[in-house]
Amino acid sequence: MARITATISPVHADGTVCTHKVTATGKPKEADCTGRAAYRATRSACTWTDQSQVTAALEDDRNQHLRSHLTIPAPIAVSA
Numbered sequence: 001m002a003r004i005t006a007t008i009s010p011v012h013a014d015g016t017v018c019t020h021k022v023t024a025t026g027k028p029k030e031a032d033c034t035g036r037a038a039y040r041a042t043r044s045a046c047t048w049t050d051q052s053q054v055t056a057a058l059e060d061d062r063n064q065h066l067r068s069h070l071t072i073p074a075p076i077a078v079s080a
């Protein structure tokens with residue numbers, strides 16, 4: 001059985017992924033970083049995404065989503 005994973009990444013207020021270094025308290029260390037406004041979860045295997053300011057909430061949503069894959073067949077991806 002394939003391992004199902006979801007990636008959780010920090011994002012800026014404008015929705016771009018933050019790859020900058022931040023301090024332990026979340027303050028940006030780099031001048032071109034506007035700070036992390038939220039976290040976004042994405043999956044490579046399907047089009048599901050979710051966004052929240054709390055990673056624990058994302059993990060709950062992700063687990064719920066992954067469970068949905070166990071009970072219904074994954075839909076064939078349609079190109080957008």
Ligand SMILES: [Zn+2]
Binds near residue numbers: 033
């Ligand atoms: Zn940043």
Ligand SMILES: [Zn+2]
Binds near residue numbers: 045046048065
């Ligand atoms: Zn999915």
